[in-house]
Amino acid sequence: MLRAAFNKVKTTFSGNNNTSFPSSSSDSNETLNIDDYNIVKEGKAQILFPKKETVFYNPIQQFNRDLSVTCIKAWDNLYGQKINTNNSRSKKNRKRRKLDTGEPIDTFKGSNYIRILEALSATGLRAIRYAHEIPHVKEIIANDLLPAAVESIDRNIQYNKVSHLVKCNMDDANVLMYRNKAEKVKYHVIDLDPYGTVTPFVDAALQTIDEDGLMLVTCTDLAVLAGNGYPEKCFALYGGVNLVSHEATHESALRLVLNLLNQSAAKYKKTVEPLLSLSIDFYVRVFVKVKTSPILVKDLQSNTMITYHCSQCGSYHNQPLGRKTEREGKKKLKQIIKYSVAQGPPVDQKCKFCGGTYHLAGPMYAGPLHNKEFVEEVLRINKEEHRDMDDTYGTRKRIEGMLTLAKNEISDAPFYFSPNVVSSILKLQVPPLRKVAAGLGSLGYDCSMTHAQPSSLKTDAPWEAIWYVLRHCEPDKDISKMNERGIGYQIIRNMNNWLPKESNRTKLFDPSKLSFEENELSGKIEKLRKLKIVKYQENPTKNWGPKARPNSS
Ligand SMILES: C[S@@+](CC[C@H](N)C(=O)[O-])C[C@H]1O[C@@H](n2cnc3c(N)ncnc32)[C@H](O)[C@@H]1O
Numbered sequence: 001m002l003r004a005a006f007n008k009v010k011t012t013f014s015g016n017n018n019t020s021f022p023s024s025s026s027d028s029n030e031t032l033n034i035d036d037y038n039i040v041k042e043g044k045a046q047i048l049f050p051k052k053e054t055v056f057y058n059p060i061q062q063f064n065r066d067l068s069v070t071c072i073k074a075w076d077n078l079y080g081q082k083i084n085t086n087n088s089r090s091k092k093n094r095k096r097r098k099l100d101t102g103e104p105i106d107t108f109k110g111s112n113y114i115r116i117l118e119a120l121s122a123t124g125l126r127a128i129r130y131a132h133e134i135p136h137v138k139e140i141i142a143n144d145l146l147p148a149a150v151e152s153i154d155r156n157i158q159y160n161k162v163s164h165l166v167k168c169n170m171d172d173a174n175v176l177m178y179r180n181k182a183e184k185v186k187y188h189v190i191d192l193d194p195y196g197t198v199t200p201f202v203d204a205a206l207q208t209i210d211e212d213g214l215m216l217v218t219c220t221d222l223a224v225l226a227g228n229g230y231p232e233k234c235f236a237l238y239g240g241v242n243l244v245s246h247e248a249t250h251e252s253a254l255r256l257v258l259n260l261l262n263q264s265a266a267k268y269k270k271t272v273e274p275l276l277s278l279s280i281d282f283y284v285r286v287f288v289k290v291k292t293s294p295i296l297v298k299d300l301q302s303n304t305m306i307t308y309h310c311s312q313c314g315s316y317h318n319q320p321l322g323r324k325t326e327r328e329g330k331k332k333l334k335q336i337i338k339y340s341v342a343q344g345p346p347v348d349q350k351c352k353f354c355g356g357t358y359h360l361a362g363p364m365y366a367g368p369l370h371n372k373e374f375v376e377e378v379l380r381i382n383k384e385e386h387r388d389m390d391d392t393y394g395t396r397k398r399i400e401g402m403l404t405l406a407k408n409e410i411s412d413a414p415f416y417f418s419p420n421v422v423s424s425i426l427k428l429q430v431p432p433l434r435k436v437a438a439g440l441g442s443l444g445y446d447c448s449m450t451h452a453q454p455s456s457l458k459t460d461a462p463w464e465a466i467w468y469v470l471r472h473c474e475p476d477k478d479i480s481k482m483n484e485r486g487i488g489y490q491i492i493r494n495m496n497n498w499l500p501k502e503s504n505r506t507k508l509f510d511p512s513k514l515s516f517e518e519n520e521l522s523g524k525i526e527k528l529r530k531l532k533i534v535k536y537q538e539n540p541t542k543n544w545g546p547k548a549r550p551n552s553s
């Protein structure tokens, strides 16, 4: 039973063309006039929308909801069931079965246990979908601040016959979560899907989530998180500044949200592990696992960075804010870890490539954006369990495409660059991605595509190598015909000044090794590029984007 005060909202239904169903606010069989509503089917839920729209619903967000259902299932399989079986000390709850691929997997045979809070629920659609579609759910609280929203949630709970699982609640989300905290009520899963920024809800959610619980977080304020106009607002809300005017600003948006979550969690001796972090359409969505661990909190400093990015040529240089070093102890039994201050800065006052001025971004999260095991489980569920369910999971193909790209992203290389942008700076023709990959691979570096932007590459190569490879994609280019005041000319002309000298080649790279012959890396990129999957979404509909709050009048 919900221990928090449950603020019942009386729902009254009347009219001629009546469909009758019980309301949770009363045991009596109240009726509603179905003609007053449009019925929207999404997933396994059917939601009644008042024809006069008073509650928020954005159909474009089906991708967000389909993906969230799949991610909660993956969390349940990988982590949640373990918590539950460990708690009940009954390993009998897990039974082996085989996947289509022949791989064995444990099947959970225990009782339903998952407690979910949808703190900002609007129509209740998401909570009702979770009730219909996610196994092992014990209870879902669908909360909203607005009476019209709670009325709608209540109505839809009844219409979908899920009142045994979904309870609606009317409260400010923070009031509810802090009351839950006081009463020691915890949730395994907390979904925060606000208008704009999630910032006001983060502290309360981090204190109300269970150990190893899953937090699903949306931010739609991309004008602030990824735009050029509000660095001061971005800093105030997220504790850092985005990569203003840079194509990789969408990745910095993800890293800023993860920074906010991690900095907030650290106050409560907790860490936030990103399981999946996606830049989607007009918003970002991160799926993180939260755990109390004072030891891991110590990594926060070295896992946080600032970034210097050149306002002219776009080259970027990351500066961790702390240093973590590990060495073997005397008895070789124990690793000795030392935390110390970072050394810097990593750049001179002016960009050595083009002479431009550096802008400062961050502080933001510097670590991996995804957990491969988790992404693979989401992809497996999407492929095997949701097979032949395109009617229910209308965005299945898009999930497959976006997560396949995310899974293949290299994890230890913040940001990405666009060969289109780099070649246009150098006034060269745009080379195919596989050629750039071949060049970087020949110099000993790794690279991958990114889910966040088409035709772009993440790489662990330094910018010296990026400029060198791109310039030599068109080695015969006659630079004497270039505008001498252009940035591209400066970069090419100065190249010999900053290319690694013989003595430095082991540390950086050996330019003489450059080759554009196909290699393992170019093969990997080309294979992924040729996969017949929906890699990047065209604009889903006309005038798509975040929806405004409904007009209550
Ligand atoms: C973007 S909508 C949620 C959409 C919903 N999660 C879905 O998938 O369709 C945001 C909702 O948050 C509610 N809201 C805004 N501030 C709130 C607060 N402080 N506490 C609770 N609900 C709030 C609004 O009334 C609105 O219904």
Ligand SMILES: [Zn+2]
Residues within 6 Å of the ligand: 310, 311, 312, 313, 314, 315, 351, 352, 353, 354, 355, 356
């Ligand atoms: Zn520069």
